[in-house]
Amino acid sequence: MEIINLELRKLGLKAKEANIYLAALELGYSSVQKIAQKAGVSRPTAYEVIRGLTKRGLMREVKRKGSIRGEKTYFAAESPDQLLALLRVQKKEVEEKEREFVRIISALQSKYHLAGQNEIRTYEGKEGFKVLLDDFSQSQTGEIFLMSNKAEALKPWQAKLSEIKKRLGGLKLAELQPRKSFKGTLIIYDKLIFLPSAAKLTALLINNKEIVELIKILLA
Numbered sequence: 001m002e003i004i005n006l007e008l009r010k011l012g013l014k015a016k017e018a019n020i021y022l023a024a025l026e027l028g029y030s031s032v033q034k035i036a037q038k039a040g041v042s043r044p045t046a047y048e049v050i051r052g053l054t055k056r057g058l059m060r061e062v063k064r065k066g067s068i069r070g071e072k073t074y075f076a077a078e079s080p081d082q083l084l085a086l087l088r089v090q091k092k093e094v095e096e097k098e099r100e101f102v103r104i105i106s107a108l109q110s111k112y113h114l115a116g117q118n119e120i121r122t123y124e125g126k127e128g129f130k131v132l133l134d135d136f137s138q139s140q141t142g143e144i145f146l147m148s149n150k151a152e153a154l155k156p157w158q159a160k161l162s163e164i165k166k167r168l169g170g171l172k173l174a175e176l177q178p179r180k181s182f183k184g185t186l187i188i189y190d191k192l193i194f195l196p197s198a199a200k201l202t203a204l205l206i207n208n209k210e211i212v213e214l215i216k217i218l219l220a
Helices: 002-010 015-027 032-039 043-055 081-114 125-137 151-158 161-168 209-219
Strands: 059-066 070-077 119-124 143-148 172-176 185-188 192-195 202-207
Touching (some): 015 032, 015 043, 032 043, 032 070, 043 059, 125 202, 143 151, 185 209
């Protein structure tokens, strides 16, 4: 039961919410008092938690007439299938937050460039390469240029393209054929990455809007 409780908490339920949902799931239609006892919480706490779970579609309220005391209120857990619906809602919220975050980053990047805060950095080794791949996956532009004298050198970058396309809603990709004299790998998005050699994990990152746009024009 503890494992299930932990899994429910991964879906966004708090500890008491998970306990009460599981208690209600086992009891079926039951009173707040019985659910509270089984979940190990007070009746007022159980009632407040049940109200919250009902609003989220994970529990429901049913009124039934008793033979002695008249109408009574019972509560029951909704089918576990509703947890999938909850997960989908959370996924949608995360995607909306991500889109909003991308818009905020774009606005900040614009101010960053206008302020003249441009950078040229050197990265080395596997950790540096990973940093560059992560930065590339957060591309803010739907137009990307890839060029290398060795096709296998582009594979790590190509693997990120579907992720970028999904996030931006579209992607214009240009895989350019290098001239014979060109050696290395060039990746251009809203920044520019140049790897002189496939053998050595060294790279140059240029974060300068004007330079990046100029090179795009020259390669187009």
